[in-house]
Amino acid sequence: MCxxxxxxxxxxxVKVLLDGIKRLEYRGYDSSGMAxxxxxxxxxxxxxxxxxxxxxxxxxxxxxxxxxxxxxxWATHGAPTTENAHPHVDCNNEIAVVHNGxxxxxxxxxxxxxxxxxxxxxxxxxxxxxxxxxxxxxxDLETAVMEALREVEGTYGIAVISQKNPRKIVAARKGxxxxxxxxxxxxxxxxxxxxxxxxxxxxxxxxxxxxxILTPDRYETKTIQNIRTHKKVEEILWNLDxxxxxxxxxxxxxxxxxxxxxxxxxxxxxxESNNDSVRLGGLIHCxxxxxxxxxxxxxxxxxxxxxxLVGEYMLEEFARIPVEVExxxxxxxRNPVIEKDTIVIAISQSGETADTLAxxxxxxxxxxxxxxxxxxxxxxxxxxxDGGIYLHIGPEIGVASxxxxxxxxxxxxxFTSYMxxxxxxxxxxxxxxxxxIQSIPEKIQTILNMEEHIIELAKLYKDSEHTLYLGRGxxxxxxxxxxxxxxxxxxxxxxxxxxxxxKHGPIALINKDMPVVFIATRDNxxxxxxxxxxxxxxxxxxxxxxxxxxxxxxxxxxxHVLYIPKTTDVLTPLLSVIPLQLLAYHMAVxxxxxxxxxxxxxxxxxxx
Ligand code: AGP
Numbered sequence: 001m002c003x004x005x006x007x008x009x010x011x012x013x014v015k016v017l018l019d020g021i022k023r024l025e026y027r028g029y030d031s032s033g034m035a036x037x038x039x040x041x042x043x044x045x046x047x048x049x050x051x052x053x054x055x056x057x058x059x060x061x062x063x064x065x066x067x068x069x070x071x072x073x074w075a076t077h078g079a080p081t082t083e084n085a086h087p088h089v090d091c092n093n094e095i096a097v098v099h100n101g102x103x104x105x106x107x108x109x110x111x112x113x114x115x116x117x118x119x120x121x122x123x124x125x126x127x128x129x130x131x132x133x134x135x136x137x138x139x140d141l142e143t144a145v146m147e148a149l150r151e152v153e154g155t156y157g158i159a160v161i162s163q164k165n166p167r168k169i170v171a172a173r174k175g176x177x178x179x180x181x182x183x184x185x186x187x188x189x190x191x192x193x194x195x196x197x198x199x200x201x202x203x204x205x206x207x208x209x210x211x212x213i214l215t216p217d218r219y220e221t222k223t224i225q226n227i228r229t230h231k232k233v234e235e236i237l238w239n240l241d242x243x244x245x246x247x248x249x250x251x252x253x254x255x256x257x258x259x260x261x262x263x264x265x266x267x268x269x270x271x272e273s274n275n276d277s278v279r280l281g282g283l284i285h286c287x288x289x290x291x292x293x294x295x296x297x298x299x300x301x302x303x304x305x306x307x308x309l310v311g312e313y314m315l316e317e318f319a320r321i322p323v324e325v326e327x328x329x330x331x332x333x334r335n336p337v338i339e340k341d342t343i344v345i346a347i348s349q350s351g352e353t354a355d356t357l358a359x360x361x362x363x364x365x366x367x368x369x370x371x372x373x374x375x376x377x378x379x380x381x382x383x384x385x386d387g388g389i390y391l392h393i394g395p396e397i398g399v400a401s402x403x404x405x406x407x408x409x410x411x412x413x414x415f416t417s418y419m420x421x422x423x424x425x426x427x428x429x430x431x432x433x434x435x436x437i438q439s440i441p442e443k444i445q446t447i448l449n450m451e452e453h454i455i456e457l458a459k460l461y462k463d464s465e466h467t468l469y470l471g472r473g474x475x476x477x478x479x480x481x482x483x484x485x486x487x488x489x490x491x492x493x494x495x496x497x498x499x500x501x502x503k504h505g506p507i508a509l510i511n512k513d514m515p516v517v518f519i520a521t522r523d524n525x526x527x528x529x530x531x532x533x534x535x536x537x538x539x540x541x542x543x544x545x546x547x548x549x550x551x552x553x554x555x556x557x558x559x560h561v562l563y564i565p566k567t568t569d570v571l572t573p574l575l576s577v578i579p580l581q582l583l584a585y586h587m588a589v590x591x592x593x594x595x596x597x598x599x600x601x602x603x604x605x606x607x608x
Pocket of ligand 1: 301302303304347348349350351352353356399400401402488602603604605
């Protein structure tokens with residue numbers, strides 16, 4: 001949710017920290033702050049709003065330091081004010097803490113500390129950490145941090161510095177992602193590898209209840225029970241270009257246009273055109289479980305949940321296995337029934353979404369086998385799963401997920417084929433299934449090439465207050481996704497529905513000012529969707545149809561039609577979503593919205 005960077009080394013830390021935290025701004029951007037030690041004194045600078053505000057405050061001051069911590073915030077406790085921005089300090093302004101997560105027992109700890117005379121300056125949960133560490137500080141920062149954390153309930157990724165230990169950063173993790181970047185005579189502590197990628201590709205992932213101690217010449221990891229731990233150094237395969245805009249105005253637009261290539265990356269090394277079998281290396285050791293599985297439960301949130309719905313349709317239709325798709329936040333608290341031979345699949349782009357992580361921990365406790373479909377390599381969900389499939393699409397930085405959605409669907413399609421070959425070897429899938437998906441990247445490019453039409457449509461509807469998205473079958477989840485994209489970046493109220501469901505209520509919303517987007521491709525329910533279009537037209541609704549190229553019939557029935565290339569029903573979501581991504585993007589840009597950092601959102605939701 002929030003972003004943290006710490007640095008100790010030979011470079012000018014203020015610049016390194018600013019550059020690093022800017023790369024994490026998609027994690028939260030309502031306020032920010034930095035603390036560092038110069039000439040043995042702790043300095044703190046904070047600002048409300050984007051990191052550019054903090055940069056303004058820091059520029060012009062001739063700060064020189066080789067160690068510091070910085071934070072960008074997504075507020076959970078206390079409004080985005082300077083007082084509530086991180087870092088938070090102790091009573092003597094000697095210890096500074098930045099935190100990502102939620103301290104659940106902060107109320108209790110705060111009143112105890114106030115009784116002991118500590119003075120609080122903010123409304124945040126985080127500030128209790130600074131005072132708790134102060135309480136236990138007797139000369140050694142890491143001991144004080146370990147003592148303090150033993151009293152804390154909740155989730156945290158923290159970094160701490162103290163002017164009494166001016167050559168040390170102490171960091172700790174429980175629930176929120178945190179990793180050490182290992183450079184040449186320098187070390188980084190970051191919430192996400194992109195903050196240190198410019199300097200190093202070598203990282204160590206901290207596990208829950210672990211702390212790290214960084215000094216100028218070495219790093220050490222321990223449990224908060226003070227037991228040394230030995231960590232594997234992993235190499236990050238991403239490169240800097242991947243986290244740059246590459247000439248696009250927004251990361252979201254870049255990522256929409258990356259989809260032909262990202263889908264090729266999903267298939268590389270997993271499907272060969274000369275044979276119709278699928279190889280999923282991350283599942284080989286789970287094949288027996290997959291063969292005897294009697295039920296699949298997909299757990300996810302947001303866009304990943306929509307991809308899961310498409311996966312449910314695919315797996316039930318082609319692998320003939322019962323599938324349920326669960327909102328992770330509901331699944332984790334409703335005491336779900338998990339029998340033997342239940343496979344739980346977590347879908348998460350970031351691999352750090354707190355509710356999805358908790359859902360798989362709940363399912364594991366109940367005896368389920370856990371698989372993951374993640375994009376971020378080394379993320380917590382991926383590391384905790386028994387097996388998994390990575391998307392291999394490079395970093396997704398735009399808060400509104402686009403290329404991850406199509407990649408998740410493509411992975412679920414390959415997984416369906418894999419399950420079919422495992423469970424019904426005598427009736428393998430029609431070999432065209434593989435050829436069909438290999439032609440998708442080109443077809444997406446065809447849609448991207450008609451962006452001008454979509455821009456014209458966006459101009460017509462950018463001032464709408466409401467929009468309905470309707471689809472059937474494989475296109476129903478796409479209707480949900482189209483509505484989510486418009487909502488989250490343009491702030492227009494939008495809803496997605498199974499088209500037939502409209503008559504049971506939403507049709508009351510239809511009038512001449514209500515644009516209704518129908519995904520009306522020529523599939524096995526085409527006739528039904530034409531009826532639904534008539535129902536909307538007869539109530540003066542404005543109809544935009546996503547239709548299959550060559551379908552002249554539909555053009556006379558709707559106000560606007562966007563044609564997409566023909567493909568199989570099961571693969572249609574990979575094409576029908578593209579015009580919806582572009583429509584939402586251009587409407588949001590025309591409304592002057594900050595498309596990459598929509599208000600109130602964050603890329604990775606690491607708190608409940
Ligand atoms: C989608 O555009 C949103 N950013 C959000 O709904 C997202 O899909 C959700 O938070 C799940 O994230 P994950 O895939 O990283 O778990």
